[in-house]
Amino acid sequence: MAISLVRRVTVMATCTATLVLTGGAAAWSAPGVTVVAAPHGGPTPPGGDTGGGAAMPADPMAYELGRILASLDVEQLETTFLAQLVAHHRAVVDMAKLEVERGADTAVRDRARTMVTDQEKQADQGAKWLRDWYGMTPEQATRKAPAGARKAMTALREGMTRMVEDLRGVDKGKNFDTEFARRMVSLDSAAAVEFPAAQVRATHPELRAAAASGMTSQLAGITELIGWLTGQVADAQERGTLPAPATRMPRGTAHAGAGGTQASAALPAVAGAALLACGAGLGLTLARRRRAAAVRRG
Numbered sequence: 001m002a003i004s005l006v007r008r009v010t011v012m013a014t015c016t017a018t019l020v021l022t023g024g025a026a027a028w029s030a031p032g033v034t035v036v037a038a039p040h041g042g043p044t045p046p047g048g049d050t051g052g053g054a055a056m057p058a059d060p061m062a063y064e065l066g067r068i069l070a071s072l073d074v075e076q077l078e079t080t081f082l083a084q085l086v087a088h089h090r091a092v093v094d095m096a097k098l099e100v101e102r103g104a105d106t107a108v109r110d111r112a113r114t115m116v117t118d119q120e121k122q123a124d125q126g127a128k129w130l131r132d133w134y135g136m137t138p139e140q141a142t143r144k145a146p147a148g149a150r151k152a153m154t155a156l157r158e159g160m161t162r163m164v165e166d167l168r169g170v171d172k173g174k175n176f177d178t179e180f181a182r183r184m185v186s187l188d189s190a191a192a193v194e195f196p197a198a199q200v201r202a203t204h205p206e207l208r209a210a211a212a213s214g215m216t217s218q219l220a221g222i223t224e225l226i227g228w229l230t231g232q233v234a235d236a237q238e239r240g241t242l243p244a245p246a247t248r249m250p251r252g253t254a255h256a257g258a259g260g261t262q263a264s265a266a267l268p269a270v271a272g273a274a275l276l277a278c279g280a281g282l283g284l285t286l287a288r289r290r291r292a293a294a295v296r297r298g
Contacts (some may be wrong), residue, residue: 065152067193079134085123087138087142185225188222195218
């Protein structure tokens with residue numbers, strides 16, 4: 001999925017703001033996480049919400065699960081993380097298959113096809129590790145997770161199921177592409193909050209490597225999809241059909257538990273900088289297009 005230079009710089013600024021404000025990943029026991037938007041407060045209305053093309057926020061329970069994962073002993077961390085990872089990948093596959101069937105934008109559909117292939121493999125790999133290392137299925141690992149983690153995982157899975165079902169109610173065409181992209185940013189953002197604990201504390205090197213790769217993949221997905229969405233918003237605003245979107249400051253921090261890791265107390269500031277970066281990029285895109293239109297008019 002190609003992204004213009006302005007849009008790529010916009011989202012790269014988001015990631016840079018995270019590193020600058022947290023002093024880099026080395027400043028914390030767990031790496032800094034880019035949070036795209038504030039947690040939403042409930043289910044999406046059938047057929048898509050009225051977000052005006054803005055990316056959907058991460059589920060607030062992702063912050064809670066990330067906090068809990070950082071406090072677990074290593075075995076519980078690995079089994080709980082892998083169980084949730086498998087569920088996440090399966091939800092992404094379900095949504096990506098819908099995009100392949102119903103989307104109109106070639107670039108978004110191509111990315112969805114890649115998601116189906118890659119994330120089916122990753123879900124299978126996570127299930128295999130659970131079986132090989134701990135003799136568990138993902139369902140068994142979920143049932144054996146601590147009560148707080150089970151509660152967060154259940155809420156997250158209910159939210160993912162709701163996203164898939166809501167997406168089924170969106171008509172084919174360009175609007176489907178937009179609704180798919182908005183939801184995928186939400187899922188990628190939620191996953192990004194959950195990866196650091198496994199990346200830092202897992203004892204199996206394969207899982208640490210997979211968590212690091214997964215974090216990179218989530219941020220790349222966020223970059224591409226926000227870049228694409230930014231273009232759709234800019235086009236609509238240029239036509240005068242979409243008001244400037246309002247943004248809220250993200251909330252959600254984590255603390256160190258027994259044997260856990262620290263997460264940045266500066267998370268709201270980081271996310272605020274991310275939102276400012278996105279807003280600045282949108283402004284640059286609009287300004288560039290207006291200058292180009294003025295030149296064409298002579």
